[in-house]
Amino acid sequence: MTRTRGEHVLLWGGILLAVGGSLFPFLWLVSTSLKSPIYVEAIPPTWWPDGSLVFYRNVLFEHRLFDYMINSAIVAGSTTGLALLVATPAAYALARLRLPGTAWILRGLLCVAMFPQIVIAGPVWRMLERLGGLNTHWGLVLPYVALTLPLAVWILATFFNDLPRELEEAASIDGCTTGQTLMYVMLPLAVPGLFTAAILTFIYAWNEFFFALLILTDPAKHTLPVGIALFQGEFTMPWGEIAAASVLATLPLIVVVLLFQRGIIGGLSAGAIKG
């Protein structure tokens, strides 16, 4: 198909708009983080930063960004691990058991995932209070796992569904129990799905703000989003520090996503075409 000149302009204009629109805030953030304090709120704004690292020094050594990062890593890591541990067998069962109602269970899961957080915030807080989970990392991991499970189960169930049943039958004839079939045949083939579910869960837990603010009040336990949000004082808005901290908080995610990019793209487009 050949495109006219006008179509070309539209196409590239659209692409630039989409990419630019989503990248601009982040680039502005990066630019701000690399400016000297006097240029941050300068009018007219300077587009190109002067390359000062003072904000980075501030957030790393004066604020406790490093601690926040470790907290976030613990919470997001545990959430991801636990969610996958529970979601994998659940998804396998839902995808493969010939029971009536599996479709409804999956739909039900999706409904649960749609509850607004504010609705369950109160009950979750009370439960954690009873359990002694307030101000602990596991107290945050628990609701995170519950909230990310539906998505993880959906992604993995889609994946298991797409794998040919004959493989499981071959495995069962070859001497595998159901568990061994899952372990040695199905899981290795569902790796892209596992990556996708893991990344999305990890990103959710890494970025989540509301429950983190609610459950962890001890500054030593704060996760990144809460920690960064609390940079601002009553009368001050330390834009430069917030920008630098945000860039640092985003870096690990970018690294992880780039590392697993191929697997994730395979995962997100699962079922679109026959593999």
Next chain:
Amino acid sequence: MASLRLEHISKMFGRTTVLDDISLHAADGEFVVLLGPSGCGKSTLLRIIAGLEQQTSGTVRIGEEIVDALPPRERDIAMVFQQYALYPHLTVRENLAFGLKMRKEPPAVIEARLAEVAKLLEIEDLLDRKPKELSGGQRQRVAMGRAIVRKPKLFLFDEPLSNLDARLRASMRVELKKLHRRLQATIVYVTHDQVEAMTLGDTIVILDQGRIQQIGAPEQIYQEPSNPFVASFIGSPPMNLIEGQIRCVEEGFEFRAGNFVLGLPLRSGEASRLDGKPAILGIRPEDIALSAPPTPSVERPATIDLIENLGADCLVYLIVDGQRLIARASSVPPQQAGETCTVFMSFSKFHVFIDGRRIA
């Protein structure tokens, strides 16, 4: 190796009967082919033998043991799937070894068996490849290797050649035959391809609509089909089947379908029972000749409708007394389409079916 015995196997899916009272026996070392059109239940029967599907009633015995309650992994069988079902994430070597590892065979034994099977199937140089790097024929070999390497009691093949192109299918068929002779294995083989069935099977089991239509050696199935379904299903082009009536006449019996009338070689003792009965007369295309055969035969004038030259032989589409018949001739007849000729039909090769059963 072991024998296989099915006793009164039935299978219902909901209220649909897929298999109806199937009983059959495969002796130790026998090659049994389950043949039938798609949807006849042959694959379901194979899956019941494997334990992948549970029968509604009846018993499966492998050797002397009743295996109904055993999961597939405890039945000691191997299965070759239509889509091969090789583990895509494992190399050929790992695919072959998988079943042995799961059964906790010592590594030395695994190595030895692997080498043996790789040599037998000539896949030694493919061992380190992944299934996706193999051609269809190579995958087929590996799938067979995965079955052979386990030395199971029973081999099950589910249309294993149907995904190969015609030439490859023919050569794999020959290899399978040799392989069976060499392994002396008990094999149950499902196919809808009559050529595979005729060439491979010691015994052919013909299934239709969940019922066994006939069990017999290939020769017998071809020469003495027990009902019109088997008669039309085996043979290419299929047997000519003419619907008509049996009549008692002075000289014995005749078969009548409109203007088409033929004397029948029936014994006269059956006279009173058969007179006036609707019947189906079957004549194989190769039993209709355009020149006089040495055996006693009937002559009829015929019009040639069409001639199909297949190279080795040719098919002549005829109209004989208003009936359309196909004849197979060894050479192209001198007449053209539209012209008339004389056809000869051998008495001894008539098949007569009454009430869906063969009587001659």
